[in-house]
Amino acid sequence: MSPTVRDVRARTAATLAAAGVPSPTVDADALLCAVLDWRGSELATRADAALPAPATERLGELVDRRAAREPLQLVLGTTGFRHVDLMVGPGVFVPRPETEILAGEAIARTPEGGVVVEPCTGTGAVAIAVATEARPGEVHATDREAAAVDLARHNARRCGAAVSVARGDLLDPLPLRLCGSVDVLVANPPYVAEGETGQLPPEVAGWDPRSALVAGPTGHEVSDRLLALAGEWLTPGGWVLLEVAEHRAAQTAARAERIGLVEADVVRDLAGRDRVVLARRSGPARVASGA
Ligand SMILES: C[S@@+](CC[C@H](N)C(=O)[O-])C[C@H]1O[C@@H](n2cnc3c(N)ncnc32)[C@H](O)[C@@H]1O
Numbered sequence: 186m187s188p189t190v191r192d193v194r195a196r197t198a199a200t201l202a203a204a205g206v207p208s209p210t211v212d213a214d215a216l217l218c219a220v221l222d223w224r225g226s227e228l229a230t231r232a233d234a235a236l237p238a239p240a241t242e243r244l245g246e247l248v249d250r251r252a253a254r255e256p257l258q259l260v261l262g263t264t265g266f267r268h269v270d271l272m273v274g275p276g277v278f279v280p281r282p283e284t285e286i287l288a289g290e291a292i293a294r295t296p297e298g299g300v301v302v303e304p305c306t307g308t309g310a311v312a313i314a315v316a317t318e319a320r321p322g323e324v325h326a327t328d329r330e331a332a333a334v335d336l337a338r339h340n341a342r343r344c345g346a347a348v349s350v351a352r353g354d355l356l357d358p359l360p361l362r363l364c365g366s367v368d369v370l371v372a373n374p375p376y377v378a379e380g381e382t383g384q385l386p387p388e389v390a391g392w393d394p395r396s397a398l399v400a401g402p403t404g405h406e407v408s409d410r411l412l413a414l415a416g417e418w419l420t421p422g423g424w425v426l427l428e429v430a431e432h433r434a435a436q437t438a439a440r441a442e443r444i445g446l447v448e449a450d451v452v453r454d455l456a457g458r459d460r461v462v463l464a465r466r467s468g469p470a471r472v473a474s475g476a
Pocket of ligand 1: 307310
C-alpha cells in the first residue's frame with residue numbers, strides 16, 4: 186500500500202532533521218509540494234491521500250540532495266525574490282531573502298527614467314526587482330562569471346524585465362556614456378574575508394562559488410572599489426547601495442564618507458543586523474519613482 190502524504194511528510198522532516206538541516210519541516214513541505222505540484226495548504230487538507238509511486242521516487246532523489254546540505258533553492262531549481270520567481274542553478278550564487286532589503290532601498294531611490302547599474306548581479310535578482318518595481322529608464326547589470334550572465338539574462342527574459350546584462354569586471358562592460366549619469370549603483374558584492382570562510386554553513390561553503398563570496402584578505406576589497414566607482418559614475422545626488430557583512434557595515438559607511446560621498450547610513454535587515462550601507466554623491470537628488 187502506498188504511504189499517505191501525512192506519513193511521508195513526517196518521515197521526510199525526520200530525515201532532514203537527522204542530516205542537520207536547519208528548517209526540516211519547512212523544507213520537507215517545500216519538497217513534497219514540488220513533487221506533487223501542490224500548494225502548501227494542500228498538505229494539510231489532503232494529508233490522507235496516497236503518494237503515487239513516481240512522486241515517491243522523485244521525492245527520494247530530492248531529499249537525498251537536501252540531506253547532503255545542497256541549498257533548498259538549488260534542489261528546487263527556483264526561488265522567490267520579492268515579486269518574481271527566479272531560476273537558480275549550480276555555480277551561481279543563490280539570492281538570499283535579506284537581499285530583498287537592498288533591492289527595496291534601491292527601488293525607493295530610483296527616479297522615473299533614471300539609470301540603475303548593478304554590478305555583481307548573479308541571477309539578476311536585484312536588477313530585475315528594480316526594473317519591474319520602479320520605473321527606471323535603463324537598468325544595466327554585470328557579472329564576471331559566464332554562468333551568472335547567462336542565468337541573469339534568462340531570468341530577465343522570463344520576468345519580462347528590461348535589464349541588459351554584460352560580462353566583465355564591475356562597471357568595465359558598461360557604456361562610457363553612463364559615467365557621471367548613474368542615479369543608483371546597487372550591489373551585493375563578495376564581502377567575506379579570506380580568513381572567515383571556515384565559519385560559513387555547509388549550504389554556503391559547499392555550493393556558492395568562492396568567487397561570489399570572498400572579496401580578499403579584509404572583506405572590503407570589492408566594496409572599496411565600488412565606492413570609488415560610485416564617486417566617478419554617479420550623477421550629482423545619485424545613490425550607492427551596498428550589501429555588506431554586518432561587522433563591517435560601520436567601517437564601510439565611514440569609508441564612503443572618507444572618499445567624499447555624503448549622507449552615509451546603515452540599514453538593518455529584518456533580523457536587526459546591519460545589512461546595507463548607502464551613501465550619495467552630493468547634489469540635488471531626483472524624485473524617486475519606486476517609493
Ligand atoms: C554575493 S554574489 C551576489 C549575487 C546577486 N547580486 C545576489 O544578491 O543574489 C556576488 C556576485 O558577484 C560576482 N562578482 C564577483 N566579483 C566580481 C567582479 N569583480 N565583477 C563583476 N562581478 C563579480 C560573482 O560572480 C557573484 O555572482
